[in-house]
Amino acid sequence: MKNIIIAPSVLAADFANLQRDVEMVNNSQADWFHIDVMDGAFVPNISFGMPVIEAINRHAKKPLDVHLMIEKPDRYLEEFKRIGATNITVHYEACTHIHRTLQQIKSLGCVAGVVLNPGTSLSVLDEILPDCDMVLLMSVNPGFGGQKFIESTYDKVRRLRQMIDSRGLNTIIEIDGGVNQETGTKLIEAGADALVAGSFVFNAPDPQATIANLKNIQI
Numbered sequence: 001m002k003n004i005i006i007a008p009s010v011l012a013a014d015f016a017n018l019q020r021d022v023e024m025v026n027n028s029q030a031d032w033f034h035i036d037v038m039d040g041a042f043v044p045n046i047s048f049g050m051p052v053i054e055a056i057n058r059h060a061k062k063p064l065d066v067h068l069m070i071e072k073p074d075r076y077l078e079e080f081k082r083i084g085a086t087n088i089t090v091h092y093e094a095c096t097h098i099h100r101t102l103q104q105i106k107s108l109g110c111v112a113g114v115v116l117n118p119g120t121s122l123s124v125l126d127e128i129l130p131d132c133d134m135v136l137l138m139s140v141n142p143g144f145g146g147q148k149f150i151e152s153t154y155d156k157v158r159r160l161r162q163m164i165d166s167r168g169l170n171t172i173i174e175i176d177g178g179v180n181q182e183t184g185t186k187l188i189e190a191g192a193d194a195l196v197a198g199s200f201v202f203n204a205p206d207p208q209a210t211i212a213n214l215k216n217i218q219i
């Protein structure tokens with residue numbers, strides 16, 4: 001059975017009860033905490049920054065998967081490492097020198113990932129795929145939780161799986177946005193390795209059971 005990585009997105013947690021929600025994830029079958037950082041410039045929303053992530057990290061017992069929706073992320077990579085980031089993913093669309101940025105993330109000892117917006121072609125990965133530990137495909141336009149899943153993502157996942165396998169790489173394919181039991185199952189069938197889920201988990205009557213159901217998707 002395939003080991004599916006589940007990363008609940010803290011963006012959908014109750015910020016007034018953040019420690020409670022962090023403990024819920026600690027005690028669940030989730031693998032990572034997904035942390036969305038938005039700067040109000042690269043995306044039309046502002047989420048939270050360093051002090052909040054540092055506070056999450058004081059209680060989190062699982063790796064922090066930090067998704068940077070910020071312009072020129074190079075300016076803050078060291079700081080994100082210092083406050084606990086395990087994985088750092090940067091948007092292709094936000095980086096002028098993506099190769100250098102990936103090397104910087106790796107030199108900090110973090111898992112380095114590139115994120116592609118729904119409107120960005122997989123062809124931009126041609127040169128840099130061997131330098132990516134992970135590729136995160138957005139299945140909504142970044143900036144907000146609770147959006148509708150974009151159906152063309154399935155085919156994009158299949159094509160990325162093919163690119164990775166045909167080059168003998170073991171790059172992780174992560175998907176973010178509108179993931180639920182139905183879309184999650186189809187994404188795993190298409191070749192995804194890791195699923196981010198925000199509102200589907202935190203708005204569920206039983207978030208831990210919802211995480212378990214995603215973790216145990218059978219294909």
Ligand SMILES: O=C(CO)[C@H](O)[C@H](O)COP(=O)(O)O
Pocket residue numbers: 009011012034036067140141142143144145146147176177178179196197198199200
């Ligand atoms: O990066 C993101 C948005 O830009 C979030 O990770 C994503 O929105 C998760 O939320 P949901 O599962 O509710 O769609």
Ligand SMILES: [Fe+2]
Pocket residue numbers: 009034035036067176196
């Ligand atoms: Fe995200």
